[in-house]
Amino acid sequence: MVGNKLAAGEVLQRVLATLKDERGVQVENVATALGALSGRACHLAARDGRASRRPEYAGRDDLQVGTSDGRTFVMGPAISWPLLESPHSVWSLVAGYAQSQGAPLPDVHELVRHSAATVGGPEFGRPRYAPRTAPTALPIDHLGAWEPMLAHIVPLAPDPQQWPVVYGLAVQGLFQMTGGQFDLTVLTRVVMDSALATSKIPVAS
Template sequence: MDIAKLQKGADAVLERLVNAMRGGSGEIHPQSLVCAVGSLAGYACQKDVRVMFMKKNHLTEDQVFTVMTDKQGRKLFFGDLLNEPLVNEKLSVWSMIGGAVKKRGGTLPDVNDIFRYISYTAGGEQFGRPRACQVGESMTDYLGRLWLPLAEVAKQYAEDGELHIVFGIALQKAVFTAGGSMNVTEAARIAMESAVSMSKVDYNSIHVN
């Protein structure tokens, strides 16, 4: 694993995203940036699991994930393998968020509460909408609009199974930046709620506007 290369990839992704999200004033709403990068980091976890276990080991979707279906017929993915890059690995999305919070001298949000909230809202109207967060688009909107172009950027720096690290490092930078203008614990909670929710979606069910 080439950490320096992965960090360069995160910088490239974040630069591309920031340029795309700048408003007419040239400023970016910190919550919007955290939500957007969080959504991408979360889905990258699912994508990496698919590559490492389905593509390389030829396992089926049902063997890799616990698959649920919501009232609209959309699939949602859960399971221990998905939680590894999200929270358990040394370079998990959660550990990256924690690094930003620590650097700001803040307190980590309750990750168990975040998972409970996502499980409770999964498939409902509030799914993909972090609590107490005002942003211009939903998490699925961000994912549908940004994943394909930014994943292509990240793939230039990441080996198989490393996309979540590239996007996790980018999220760490976004949370740290947001912590300069808002409570960093809140920024971290919003980031992780975005990541956990979008780690579970079926990308094929997202309609890109």
């Protein structure tokens, strides 16, 4: 885990620096960005796991789902493994830290249902913030940072199976930085709404 933790620290500092403006950093926006990149990490981990026939992906396939507007999304058990189910999944790391701080957890089944139900619609990929707050950018807007960020991750965590762990740990670092000043239940929902959305967006080979 040493490489993962070092990469997570690098990711968090770079995301914070990128999103900082004259007013500082909006924590919800950082949570959205990290969640979005977590989803992309899970998508690629699943693709790698199936291609390399890793045992934890045995019998786990993903499905392509087309929408009426001609878009295609990917979802299924393979992506769910690094995102929701493995011992070091994004959900395990993010929710585990929030729970350790006494925060009630959002219902993970509701998060999954909401993401699936909104695919192809206007609410897809819109993280649910606290009342009277709104994202300055949607999860999909943060995906342009994937390749630049990956260049800093690979020297420390080269295996694609490590990438979801790196981002889960980066979210933990963000939560720790808030020092109890933010509702971790809401931030967990923002991270997972973002991750669930971007995990479904296909990546060109």
